[in-house]
Amino acid sequence: MLGLQFYVCDRCDAVHSGVEEPPACARCGDGRFANITTAVQGDSYFTRASAPER
Numbered sequence: 075m076l077g078l079q080f081y082v083c084d085r086c087d088a089v090h091s092g093v094e095e096p097p098a099c100a101r102c103g104d105g106r107f108a109n110i111t112t113a114v115q116g117d118s119y120f121t122r123a124s125a126p127e128r
């Protein structure tokens with residue numbers, strides 16, 4: 075995943091991924107994002123959200 079970055083929208087919390095920050099949120103159109111790449115890679119952000127409870 076060379077250069078892939080993850081961004082979360084400041085307004086609606088939609089997560090975007092790409093090699094650079096998107097110009098605007100695809101969901102709400104806001105243009106402010108927080109870079110969560112290190113949090114995603116260091117933690118199990120997506121795994122936790124989609125993993126079935128046992």
Ligand SMILES: [Zn+2]
Nearest residue numbers: 083086099102
């Ligand atoms: Zn948004």
